[in-house]
Amino acid sequence: MVLVTLPPGGTMKPSCKVQVCRSVCDWSHGVPTEQSIQNAYIGLIQEAKHFIYIENQFFISNTVSGGLVVNLIAKALVERILKAATAGEKFKVIVMIPEVPGFPGKIEDTRTIKLIMAAQWRTVNRAGFSIAEMITKAGYDPKDYISYYHLRSYDRINGPKSFLENILKKTGYSYGHAQAALARIWLGAGNPEWDKNNGTLNTVEPEISPTRSWSIPRTIAEAKKILETYESASTPSDREVNDSVGQHALHDSTKLQDERWLGNNDEERNCIISELTYIHSKLMIVDDLKVVIGSANLNDRSMKGDGDSEIVVVVEDTDMIPSTMNGQSYQAARFAATFRRALFKEHLGLIPPQNCTPTNANDVTTFMTPVPNAQIDTTNSPEDHLVEDPLSDEFLALWNGTAKNNTDIFWNIFRTVPNNAVKSWTDYNQDVPSVSEGHVVANLSAEEIKKQLSGVKGHIVQGYMDFLIEEPGLVGGWEWTWLNIFLPLYI
DSSP states (O other): OEEEEOOTTOOOEEEEEEEEEEEEOHHHHSSOOEEHHHHHHHHHHHHOSSEEEEEOSOBOOOSSTTSSSOOOHHHHHHHHHHHHHHHTOOOEEEEEOOSSOSOOSOGGGOHHHHHHHHHHHHHHTOSSSSHHHHHHHTTOOGGGTEEEEEEEEEEEOSOOHHHHHHHHHHHSOOHHHHHHHHHHHHHOSOOHHHHTTOOEEEEOOTTTOSOEEEEOOSSHHHHHHHHHHHHTTOOTTGGGSOSOOGGGGSSOSSOGGGOOOSSOHHHHHHHEEEEEOOOOOOEEEETTTEEEEESOOBSHHHHSSSSSOEEEEEEEEOOEEEEEETTEEEEEEHHHHHHHHHHHHHHTTOSOOOOSSOSSGGGOOGGGSOTTSOOOOOTTSHHHHHHSOTTSHHHHHHHHHHHHHHHHHHHHHHOOSSOTTOOSHHHHHHHSOSSOTTBOOSSOOHHHHHHHHTTOOSSEEEOOTTTTTTOGGGGOSGGGSTTOTTGGGTO
16 A cells, blocks of 8 residues: 655655555454464564654553463563664663553552553563563663653633632522533433433532532523623633643743733632543654554554454555654654654744634644645654654753653642652552642742743653552562453553
8 A cells, every 4th residue: 555645845655655554353343363463573573673652542462472461562562672772772762651551540549440550561671570670680770661650731710719609699690500511512412211311510620619510501592591601701801811831831922921810819729730641652763764653552452453443544654755763864753753853843842832723814723734734844853853862871861851841840739640750559649639629739829830841842741650669569479470460451
């Protein structure tokens, strides 16, 4: 199969060779078990000469055959790293995964979260046969070759208590009424069977009340009237307050400290929040030459063939561009190189904010439009040059320095967990904030918080691979034996 790309200012021409791979079997597709996705990952890792970037929702694999986890992508990574180490070659693997995978909930109280995180720790650095332990046994430092990262963001809820109370006083409607009305408009005219049960919406009014149930209006006309009445309390000064301030983590021309606010200092402090940025992508980029991307998670369910049905494409672009790798001139594939650079620029905050609700044509970038629209060529931009060579000391200093800086700021303000400072359940119980998750813990004013948050660049933070590392029971015990017949459901 051949993909068609448009070089900037050029005409259509075929340039990408594409191989479709699957995870399918008899029960899912009526065919013999096929694990060509795992085979593609392993093959590309074995072929890698310089650099591998993995971005995935999960990172669960095995370095040895015959274990509870059967996919051997981790084994391929270890073998390729040791090959480079033995030869004295510079070789890097960067892995980007969510801070907490799969399911919401408090880590200590949610068995599913603990199982999946433990499966990842067994892959990364624990339980005897992890990637780090296998590299260390061979006499090398795993940190020289493979590193892990997450994404995290901050924002401010535009809902000061005094402001919402004023709207309620003026209109007779609360924020919950407005949400319920909006739900009716989204749902449409309604289902008689559903409506006869008096449809309700469970909602939380910021800073005012705990969870409450609100009756959803029965008609769209009634819902629109409620919304119009509620919005009539808005003032010109209200419209000058941004609903989101998260854009300041990117390359923005304005400053977080200049954002307007209608409430008082304590209300603003209580509305500043942080959340993990959940990674749901599933891709690997090798040497800025080849890309594998699709639906497959990096775990057994997606990779072993007789689990979840998955499909990916392996893309190799024949349109080559001049680049740099390990300080040397290098020919990179346009698709792979520009894709990786775009991701890295976003993670490092080197792109301008992108308005998800464009107000004019100037807000629409070429990256928001589908083929056959050509994308702007950014390969010669200053930002591209910063991330062009993933092996250069300058890039690695920028990447790791930004991750550490962001991590330190989030920890200081929000005491975000997971964190490498939390190595045991004792630490966890001492450090988990008593405030609502993601809210400010530090005894700082809103202005001081905004000043510190203005130092956050992009969304990259350090990987928390040492989180709860002093709790060996998490990665051992009967749950990690063949007695746990439900384990394959999670890994």
